[in-house]
Amino acid sequence: MSDTASMREPLTILYFAWLRERVGVAEEILELPEGVTTVAELVVYLSGLDQRHAAAFKDRKTVRCAVNQEFADPATVLQAGDEVAFFPPVTGG
């Protein structure tokens, strides 16, 4: 696949636990928005979509993230085609 083709691949956004309940869906597909290069910028973009997203991301300190199934942080850089997951701090075991 050429670089130009991969640029058009959308992001897959996944939500777990109470983030999923607040957003109202487990998964959404969207193009990497213009000007969004990091997880932190994606969170700002998503928060501005509607009230549900705003509620989910209201308390940013309790939101954790993984990019392509690896734990990530606000500064993690995003690429087209990435799978980005948002969830609360984990509570397994």
Add this chain to the structure above:
Amino acid sequence: MAKISVQTGNFDIAAEISRLTAGRTDIGGVGCFVGIVRDDKPRDAPARAIQALTLEHYPAMTLRAVGRIVEEAERRWGLLGCTVIHRVGRMLPGENIVLVLTAASHRQAALDSTAFLIDWLKTKAPFWKREEFPDGEGAWVEAREADDTAASRW
């Protein structure tokens, strides 16, 4: 080769220990931790007594995350065998949630690596617990600072 499983069904603790040690004469001890659903009944808040626990996870990430934690334990303690079974879905008080078994030459490695594995599973693997209360309401369990402290001692 470690056995890692994320499953809805229960596990047989004795069978898992036998599987780990069968045919081996180099293992000096097996460390074992079994996590069980506890029916917390707060005296001051009976409405919050736990009726059931539902474990959600991130399927595409879970095995990889648990695998990393197991590799870290194998590396640090030179384990001779390891089994991690984590259940997901809805469970009732008294049911098993998680099994950690480690086999080592000596007890210290087996016991320490078992404690390490459960501490890290609680803080570094994508599982989330939701409690159900008698009125049918529920609440996601909040991460505890004590768990982070326990995980950071390793």
